[in-house]
Amino acid sequence: MTIDWPSFTPWSALFGGVLIGLAASLFALMNGRIAGISGLLGSVLQKAGEGRGEKGLFLLGVLVAPLLWWLFAGAPVVQFQTGWPGMLVAGLLVGVGTRYAAGCTSGHGVCGLARLSPRSLVATLCFMSTGFAVVYIIRHLLGA
Structure with a gap:
């Protein structure tokens, strides 16, 4: 790197x-x-x-x-390295994930962690690790 x-x-x-x-x-x-x-x-x-x-x-x-x-x-x-279908799928997944986690990066990652909320810590660890894994799979395993 x-x-x-x-x-x-x-x-x-x-x-x-x-x-x-x-x-x-x-x-x-x-x-x-x-x-x-x-x-x-x-x-x-x-x-x-x-x-x-x-x-x-x-x-x-x-x-x-x-x-x-x-x-x-x-x-x-x-610069976007994907087309409109990829952007639509990504947006849909972010929306579903936000709803499923009962919050987003600003709610859990910024405000929740500042309040030392255990629920926000778990949510932040889940969405960050999922993001890391997806980037690794797409860039290094699939070569896209």
Whole structure:
């Protein structure tokens, strides 16, 4: 394995991580709720969802923040190594996995681990190890 040093950006990654932690902490302090994106999105899409306004604004911030970054720092080059069928299958699997795990990386991996939740630790270990295994199988065993 080699590291692409010109593309290694520890300061922007650190800054992004701090912003994610700050946003999740402020959301928990202000609303008493976890900033799990899948849960927030599900709540906003429900007609009788509680606190839809602030949840919608939080999600809007999640969408606007990268656009502001691109405005000042330029857009990164994004390359997908699969076609639309692969992307659709991947999206479907992520959606099913999120529903099955009762949360996503932001809910379990960021907020749940910060609260020392055993359930979130198990969920995070499961989805991370599954991701590692899938990448290994696809790249090294199947050669795709």
